[in-house]
Every structure is written in C-alpha cells, then in structure tokens.
Amino acid sequence: MTVDTLRLSAEEGNKLVTDGEISSDELYRAYLDAIGERDPELHAFLYVCENDPGEGIPIAIKDVIGTRGIPTTAGSKILESYIPVYDATVIANCRTRGLRVIGKTNTDEFAMGSSTENSAFGPTHNPWDPTRVPGGSGGGSAAAVSAGLAPWALGSDTGGSIKQPAALCGHVGLRPTYGTVSRYGVVAFASSLDQVGPVARNVRDCAFLYSVISGHDDNDSTTVDVPDVELPTAEELKGLRIGVPKEMNGVEGIEPGVSAAVNKALELAESLGATVEECSLPRSVDYGVACYYLIAPAEASANLARYDGVRFGLRDDGADFREMVMKTRDAGFGDEPKRRIMVGAYALSSGYYDAYYRTAQKVRTVIKREHDELFERFDVLVSPTSPTVAFPIGAKIDDPVAMYMNDVLTIPSCMAGLPGLNIPCGLSEGLPVGLQLIGPQFGENTLFRAAHALEQAIGFDVVPERLR
Amino acid sequence: MSTTWEPVIGLEIHVQLKTETKMFCRCRNGFGGEPNSQTCPVCLAFPGALPVPNRRAIEETIKLGLALDCTIAERAVFHRKNYFYPDNPKAYQISQYDEPLCAKGHLDVPTGEGVTRIGITRAHLEEDAAKNVHVAASGRLHGATATLVDFNRCGTPLVEIVTEPDLHDAETAKRFLQLLRQTVVELGLSDAELEHGSMRFDVNVSVRPAGTDELRTRTELKNMNSFNFAAKGIEREIARQIRIYEAGGVVDQETLHFDPAHEESPPMRSKEEAQDYRYFPEPDLVPVEPGRELVERLRGEIGELPGARITRIAETLSFYDADVLVTGGLDRLWVAVVDAGADPKDAANVLANQFVATGIDPSAVDAGELAKLVSTRAEIPRAAFDEALAKVGETGFSADPYLAQKVVADTAELDPIIERIIEANPGQADQYRSGKHGLLGFFVGQVMKETGGSADPRVVNERLRVLLG
Amino acid sequence: MARITKEEVLHVARLARLELSDAEVAKFQEQLSDILEAVSKVSELDLSDVPPTAHPLEIANAWAEDVARDCLPLDDVFANAPDRDGDYFRTPPA
C-alpha cells in the first residue's frame, strides 16, 4: 500500500498501522522516501535515522532535544559531534508509545532565532516558498510536518519557536503551559521559559501528542501534574468568551493581509456562537520584547557556560585551561549565541543587575498580572501569531533588533507562562497566516476545543500549494 | 605611639553533609571509588540535565540552623554563582545568596571566664566542587602540565556557615571551631573531618586600635587543615599586621592559601577582572518553604547541645576538663562512670588523659567496669592499669582480674629486695652517697623491674633513701 | 542610553570566556549597543511597588527523597570526552 505522506495525519497513520493496513516499517520507509525526495531542497533535517526501533508511527525531533545514541547538535558547531548517552524524558515518553524517531530537525543555534538562519549547518527553506524562511527557531520541525516528511514532530518554544514557525508554514503548533512538559534532557536556552511542545498537521494530533509528553517528571523539579487531555470534537463555540487584545492586532509592522485573515476567522468564531470582545494588554505588548531579551539572555549566559571543552563537545587547544575555554567557545558558538551570552552577562554583572535583570523581572510581574486579569473575563485571547507572513531568507539577518520583533506577539504569553496554540487561518500573498489562541494556565483543553472548531470552520489546506 | 591593637576575626566554614546521595542528583554521596565512577548527567553537567534537590540535605541544614539559634527562612531560594573552572562543570555553582535557609543566629562558646557569644550571619546550602589533580609529566605537583578532573565529589551537599566578626583572639576562634565541629557531629549531619576535607574553614583577620570600631583591610587565611594550625596562623597574621601598622605601612587585601587541594573557587586572574559571580535565582529550581510543622519537628530532634553541657559540667569540674570531655565526645561516658561510683575528678583525669590516647570508641565501654578501674587505679600496678584500659572497650571486658593484682607496699617484703639490689650495684651506690642523688631513679627502676612493676613506687623511694643513706 | 564601550565589550566577553577578534569586537560593540538600547525600554515603567517574578510557576518544595540511583557506566561518562587520561577528564593546566 502506498501512502500520501503530504495528507496523512498522525491519527490516520496510527490507525493504518494498528489495523494492519500497513506495517510500521512500511510507513517509516514511506517517510524516509519523502525525505529523500523533498529534503535536499528544504534542509529540514540535520540527521535522518535509517531505522529506529518501535512498532508505532514516526516522529521528527527538534535537534535541541537529547536522543540517546542519536546526534544532538542544537544547531551548533560546539555540539557537532555530540551523541547523548541518555534520552530526554519527552523522548522516553514517545518511546513507551512506540513512536519512532525518524530524524533530528534543523534549528537556530541553541534555539536562538526566528528564522532558522542561525543554524550552524545552514538554513531551512519554507515549503510554501523555498526562497523564504520557515520561521524559527523550530523551522526544521515546521518544514518537515508541512512538507509531509513526518506526520508530526516535537519542537521547543522559549519566546515563540513553535508557534511562529507553525504560523509561517501553515500548520498547528502548541506551546504548552510552563511546567506541564519535562525539560529534562532538552538542551537549555532559558530555563524559566523553555517548553517542549507538539508540532502537528491538525488540532487532534496536536492534542494527542501533548497527552503523550505532558505530566510531572521526577527529573524536572519545575513540572506538575496536568489535567487529563480531552481529544477535541467540538464543531461549535457556544459560550466561548474570546478576548481580542487591541495592542496585538494594531501592533507596529503588522501586514494588512495578516489582520484581514485573522479578522475573518474572528467573524467565523462569532458565527459559531462565541462572543468576541476587544480588550487590552497595555504594557505586555509594548514591553514584552525588551523584558524577554533581558531575561532569556541572562539565563542563557549561564546555561551555555557548560560548553567549556572538558566533558563533551568541541575542544580547541590552549596553553592553559582559560585559553582553551576562550578559544573553544569562540570557535564553537555562532554570532547569535555570542550576542545573547554577552547581553546576558552584562545584564547580570555588578552595577547593572538592578537596572536590567531585576527591572525585567518586575516587568514580567506586570505582564503576568495583565494576563491574569483578562482571564477573569475571557476563556481565550486571540491575535495574529506573527505580524508578517514568511519573509525572504537574508532579509533581517544583519539586524538583530528587527529579527527580535518577529516574536512581539508570541513573547508576552510566554513571559506569563501561559499556553499558546497556532492554527492556520488563511493566506496572504499566497503564504500562510497564523492565528494565535492564548489560554489561561493549564487551559490546554480549552485551546484544543476552540482551535478544533475553528479549524473545521476555516477548512485551511495545510499542504503547500506548490506540493499539491 | 604605643597603640594597643584589637584583632577582629571572622570565620567561614564549609561542612559536607553525609547524606546517602548528592545535593542535586541521586548519585551516591561519599566519594572514593574509581575516579568518575559516581557520576551522572546531572553532576557531569551534560546538556539538558536538571538539578533536583535532596530533601534530607535541606532538613539537616535547617536542623543545624536551629542548633545555632538561627531564624529559619519562610522562603529560601537557590541562586547560580557563575565562574569557570575545571572542577565546576556547569560553570555555575548552585548556592544561596540573599535568601538563605538560615540567618541571624549565634553560638555561645564557653570559656574560662563564662561564655562568649559569636554571631552567625548565615548558614546556607550549596553543592561541592569536583576534585582537580594538577599533574606534570612525572607525578603530581603545581606548575602542572595538565589538570585531571574527578567528578565523584562534585555535587556533595555542603553547608556554608558564616560568622560575624565577633572573635578577637585565636584561642576563642579555635574553641568556636571545635565546638561547632562537635555540634555538627552530634547532630549526625557530618563526620566533619578536617583531614578528609569534610570540614573546611577560612579565616578573615584584621586589627584595629583598641576601643575603635573601624574595620580595616582584612586578609583571608584559606583552607587550614587543623584547629591548632588555624590558631597559630591567626596569631602569626595578627602579629604581622600589627608590625606593618606600627611601621606606618598598610595591609593589603590578600588571600593566603594553606591547603590548595581544597580550593573552592579559582584564584582571581587580575585586578581588572575582579571576580564578578553574577548571582541570579536558579530558574531550574523552585523556592523552599519549610513551614512551621517541619521546623518544629526538626527542633524536637535536637538534644542538649555541647555548649550547654560544657557549662553544666564546668560546675563540677574545671572548665578545662569540661571542655576537653565535651569537645572530645567523652562527657556522656564520664557521667556514666561517675554514676557508677567513680570520683568525678579522677574519672575526668583518666578519660581526658589516658583513655583518650587509646582511641577506643567511648560508646563501646562498660561504664561500670571502667568505674572500678578508675577507683582502684592507685592500688594496682601501673602496668596492670594500662593493660586493662587498653582492653576496656572489648565486649565482656571485666576489670576484676586486674584489680586482683595489688601493689606491694609492705616494707618487710620490699626491704630484702632493695638491699640485694644495692649490694649488686656498689659503684652506683657509692656515687649516690657521694651526692649524685640523680641515681635514685636508677635504683627505683631496678626494684620495679625486680618486682615486675608490682612494688608501690612511693614506698620504694622512701626505703631507698633510708637504706642508701 | 549611552552606547556600550569597547572596554565594556571586552570585559563582558572575558566574563563569558569568549575570545573575540578585533573585527568581532567592533561588530558586537555596534550590535550590543543597539540591543541594550532597545531593552532599556524596561526602565520607562514605574515599578516602585512591583515584586520581581523569577519563575512563572508558583510552586515550592519540589525535592526528591535521599535514595541512591545507579550512576553512569564509565563508557557513557567518557563517551563524548575530548581528552581522557585513564578514568580522569583531562584539560590544559588550570
């Protein structure tokens, strides 16, 4: 039996295997063939597993997630030859469900970026238009799912690395509530923000994969037990109270085509029985990016300090320990990690701590409070996921600050530790537009229900036009 | 011109907890074993590894805090202390900064003249570093060609105790350290063995004109590995600083390393790169909020502390004896021996002088039997007493056979022996008579030898003087 | 907001153990200045009585019981080691 990996959902693939319509190996090989056919153009994968044990369906894994015996580079030269000796908890969870790793997907170095152009191993291309970026940092997982190179994938999201690529590649991605998915075994970027989450072709697959990876982990003291996941079936939105933060839909640089598609989806939501009301996040949108680009680099400056050439990874020569470490880190890290490490060290250094890091922590409180207040009146908040559709490769690479603004709409809820889910809601200039649903803490089931009903009503075809 | 100088001394002590597992991973604590054989992704800081705190280590730190009359924080937070060094795999040490578990306590140190109260600034929990071995082409030494790292010790729970600069002399500093050590040992938190590095301490020393409260530049004496060594080091440093000031000079801030094997953090590179640890809250961990219940439960587990016992026992004995008994871990045996009928002073002397030298575990001793030995030690031969004392720790030990060996004090029995010995040594006898009285010892020795040590030395001396006279 | 000086770039690079070429120093001085200027926006708000948030999750006392687990076999300990000497990790002299 031949399968169309461009159209097959994980749920369908799983049914084919359990019903014996196709063997796990045959399905795995079908995806290997798709990779052989389309990945040379896209470069979604940094490593492809010829064969990985398991009886279930394949899954692609962002290369910041540690996989025992399978190279894990985090998109960095400093880990080019690193092969973990233990599985991340999320990988162990996938394995107990029979899922088979088909490969490791491209990422901005240490997940630092919004375009996957910061990968030390070259950029990934957007399946809808290979001259454009797939978003980032999880551009590899996004492109792989969008182009049918994997039925689903795991990503990681610190300030938008799951949601923004899902928006730019036109599929579903969830950044879960902070603390619901283990970070153990995941190469750390910013510990108080990093969350692993599902990348999928539809909301039901997304919800199912979330149920596989979520829950308390003894190896991660920042995890908690989560409510049982309900696979969504909703076709309507009766009683759902949607808040639309005006700052998000009026943010500087937002493209008209993006607003139009999102507003059309909001009208659909109303026709499905939801109440839609404008609301406000006065300071979260204005100050979120500045807050994020102090806190995340500060934590990163410490998290990336362990790359010292002693126990694993790249080692350059040096007359003494200090010289060896400095040369190793200079040779191993690309510009973006270097920039963030230095900004972070600066923000934490004596004399600047209060003005930068501690002030940012207080802004974080403000952002959290603004969201908490809104969720007393609303079940979900809706906005565009990204102010723009996919932009051309190279367009923003020399302007870090402009690049940072890609995440202006995804960052605030990340700072507040809240879940956010992207669904495609239409096209602009022939490229996907993403709609972001933000929920209250542990409100994943609400997001799944709302997103599923909207998804059905919108009827977006996730297969890139040029591949149909 | 002739200023009198007041020393100002502060201490920073590190104590390794003897938990089953390490502070932030479940590798076995208590290193040894093949190098790097007690390690895991967490204590090797492999990518993606995360710390999970050891509950027992937290409780034991709180217990020590209570023993030091500290305020236990309602909310304590772990911080990252950032610095690069081969023994520090994450390049940050998980420690505590402005929200430690225990703060504002004190330890009352009994002295000859009552007690001296030493303020405890804080007691916090952190993780120990790995072991660096500096090697040259041949053998191990400094100015090395390479550094080898063994991570077995890395992540051992470490309590850091910081005192106020309340100490003003080396002797009290030494007593404080001995008392703190005994307190930690009795609480069962640590072996606190200096020679194994399970207790380490640094000393800050400065001096100021007596009567002023200025704080002058202090120097740091690091990693001294014995209490006496510390006392000597402090005295030497005090004298050195006074000499400098009286010569019109200035003391510069410096660190004097005594035992580089136990360095905790790297030496500063240069002035322009003065250490900047960039402390910030450890985002991989959540706060510790002990709560009343836990704190009260732990308080209930603490018995009478050494300091209090020294003061109490010093009402019966000299302060010196009380101090030696308690800090030597001998006072409970002393009480038992006295209860069994021995004279308190005699018991103290035997325990503090002879028994302590045998290295026998006090808890293994049958106090009743020891009491018999103490009470009769004047009446049995010295040799017999020593032999008995050496065996007093053995199970089923009985003092009776030794008590049976009475000393011979009867002159009718001793005189013939003494006369025989004088006759056998005419030369020495003449010299003695011609004034060389130092020879008396020689004759005493001969008599004791002849009597197999059973003769009463007092009587032998008397009779020799008479019979040689 | 003042631009970051060359000395500050070198100082922070030293803190972070990054050996920068002169070209890098010049480039990063520009870029770090832009970034710091942008993030300095946080100082515009009046935050006098706002407490800091270190963590989005409001839980406490996440700890493990003091029970030993297996350690890594030495083969795994050294699987990725750039330089090994017997059962030690080896580095240039500290």
Ligand SMILES: [Mg+2]
């Ligand atoms: Mg310390």
Ligand SMILES: [Zn+2]
């Ligand atoms: Zn360990």
